[in-house]
Amino acid sequence: MIPDNLNGAQKRAVEKTDGPVMILAGAGSGKTRTLVAKVSYLLDVLEVSPYKILAVTFSNKAAREMRDRVGANCNLSPGALQITTFHSFCANILRSEARHLGLSRNFTIYDDSESKSVVKVILNKRGINLKELPPSHVLHFISDLKNRGYYEGTPSDEFDEDKQDELFGLFLEYESELHRSNAVDFGGLITAVIQLFEKFPEVRQRYEDRYQYIMVDEYQDTNRAQFELVRILSEKKQNICVVGDEDQSIYSWRGADIRNILDFEKVFPHAEIIKLEQNYRSSKTIIEAATQVISKNLQRKGKSMWTDNIDGDAIDVIECHNDKVEGEFLAKEIKKLKEDGESYDDMAIFYRSNAQSRIIEDSLLKGGIPYRVVAGIKFYERKEVKDLLAYIRVVVNSKDSLALSRIVNVPTRGIGATTLRKIEGEAIRMGCSLWEIVEKISQFPEDFSHIKLSARIKSSFQAFESLVNEVKLGEQNGIAPSAGYDKLLIESGYLQSLKASRDYESLARIENLQELFSAIRQYEESSTSPTLSGFLETITLDTSRDEEENPAGQVALMTVHSSKGLEFPYAFITGAEENVFPSYQSLESDSETAIEEERRLFYVAMTRAMKKLYITFAQGRMVFGNLRFNGPSRFIEEIPKNFYKWVRKGARRTDASSCYDNDEDFNQDTGPSEVNYHDVQINIGNPVKRQSASYQKGQKVTHSLYGEGVVWTTEGFGSEEKVTIKFPGGVLKKFMVKFAPLS
């Protein structure tokens, strides 16, 4: 049955299971609830097999949430449900069908930075100066093509113009380089599946027959290729249900194509459109103000949001003298709310760009307000982490020449640029991969006398080769991935080289490698047949690690983009100035489309607030080292006057820059002045046996890197014991006791 906590439109959305449907779900309209109800309805009432249902979203977080909720509803193990991201879905298909496309199933997935490296290598090879032709520019061309669904041999003539572009040759070379490396990039995951379906009708039919009900969440974020993919899959049954909100489309710069929404009915002429317009989240004031702002956009289907909620407080628009005063206002106001009994984790501060967070953090720090910065965790982008992952990739997919050349001389083993150039030459000459050359050199060094390798280099190759092969063998024989990682870390000498340079940074790097170790352990526990290659897949397609952080009493700081999908009773939109929000880039481009996207961003930000919305802006702000006077954002002016109250904070009219003159607090050295470089206990592979938790809540500890802190939470015991420590300024860090240099 359909849960009776759904409203009319939501019920309709649930019941309309056959034929194409587009659900336009405004902010806070109970979209997830409806989707979960719909999948549950298919399963429980229509008794559709979970095997036949496919639901795709964009983020792993969203997929997980939906999977768990449906699983709980219908008493199914979450694993039985095909609720997944576009990219995982495609990666899985490609692993099964890899042979059709001349890939092998252990192919590597390249992320954006690796794609960029490939581009750089190609440009270098062609002797093109990176300044004349920035790699980012080339990469943009390539990913744009892929986002629009192009693959080699696309039948459509839509790409004729692109093929004339001088960059097209680079695209082709890029593609063949990836293919040689047995690698696929993010965009390629999607287009390769489309290609697979186009070229092999029998494969296509298998999947088409299987997925009888297809749902797409966050539809406004789909690009052309993703749309094409679900169109193909649903072509026969036409049971496609897309859910999205054109007003929250904020990823066009990533290839999201709002036309997927605007033109849905053109592709599916009999589509039913259902609008979810009742908002359950925000006060009437907020909803009406936001509705007014977004109504200025022309690129929309048009919904009119309404709510039964109370009117609530007026929006506060705070005019601050400068960005510093803005920060101080935030701290002061948050403190006041706290004193009134509100909780810190009910408050969030949004900014347009990450650069703005620093000054806000400063004020919160000074005000003693605990906060957390919600940001794309860059853990997997760390050099040392990428290095070790590259080792793993060479083990998993030895054709991955990018990974190989990254680590063949890390740590230094005498295989420098010159040697690398030589073996690259050999690889080209013999038409094989770098790894095959490495293997051949190790086995038959005499065959390579013509490239004059010293004895030392030869033995380096041999050591490297046997390490990789031993781990590979271990992987095939079901040795735990973490053990393989251990071996790589230790026998490559990587860990040793870090330990040898006992400086501040190496210490942190070692910790990160320990963190990577626990990530592998975590993965092992969650998987039935863990492998290194499975681990790689998890982390390339799911970067959301570390996001579990306990929001215990912290104000959340984030970009407007990362706020999408979240809600907070109290929300602060900061930097509401021309050239900041909307950003100067979107103004420069002078295109109405760009401004509309900024407006959608502003709309997203406004609709995060439940009870009270603050919008702050500064008269003067430091931008790229210069003081700028931008004036209030046009979006403020688009809010009807009756919805807000204008307040001035330290806003003077003269001598605008004086506030920057005596900045006594800015240059304090906050880092620990002395670091105790005692030997870090490394026990990877030989867990320390401790039977009980050795740390307690509230205990004071000293971390040799971060200084003094207080134990915030503890979990596990013995070698699995983990502690979260709170350092001054509300910074929370989690450590594994057996690794962390704590005293």
Place this chain on the structure above:
DNA sequence: ACTGTTCGATTTTTT
């Protein structure tokens, strides 16, 4: 192979 220096760019970042 490591280190310092200059130069330049610089929104957003689900995968």
Place this chain on the structure above:
DNA sequence: ATCGAACAGT
């Protein structure tokens, strides 16, 4: 202001 990448010098 600040960070990183590219380059030059040791």
